[in-house]
Amino acid sequence: AQTVTQSQPEMSVQEAETVTLSCTYDTSESDYYLFWYKQPPSRQMILVIRQEAYKQQNATENRFSVNFQKAAKSFSLKISDSQLGDAAMYFCALYENQFYFGTGTSLTVIP
């Protein structure tokens, strides 16, 4: 069965510092998608970054990058130069015909 595990319910980071959010997943498929979604206090869930499993290169989007370890089934999100606006709940997700979400990590950014 597909599962997505986020073992850090809460994380905090100083403004301008770097933080890494962890995610592991389980799947028997070789072709799938992985995502990090951000849900600010306003509630609208938005995509942060996407990774296709067949691509070995780690995805990056400005200050956001991932460390995709396919063999270890690990997909961590690194946020560089953290900003106050990065404070949110972050969800890791796996897509195989439907989306499977982790339980989320609440990120606090300390000024």
Next chain:
Amino acid sequence: DVKVTQSSRYLVKRTGEKVFLECVQDMDHENMFWYRQDPGLGLRLIYFSYDVKMKEKGDIPEGYSVSREKKERFSLILESASTNQTSMYLCASSLFQGVVEAFFGQGTRLTVV
């Protein structure tokens, strides 16, 4: 930009009422999803649909039903609302394949009293 619109942001209903949550997307996506979000539990899939009139049960379908009569609209129905259905409900849509990404609505906070 893709837009997914949920009919209400806040809803208060009484126990036993039949409740309809509506979701409309404007990008011709095949997939549509209904999730329930509770603190510490993440997003749990209630139902999803990959085509008109098609539906598949998710992880927690009990007490819910869905309807998809048109491609752009996916309705979640609480047949007889109960207090344990008080929650945040999120609708999402996506392509079935290709550049897959879930686009979410703004959420509906449902309170059953």
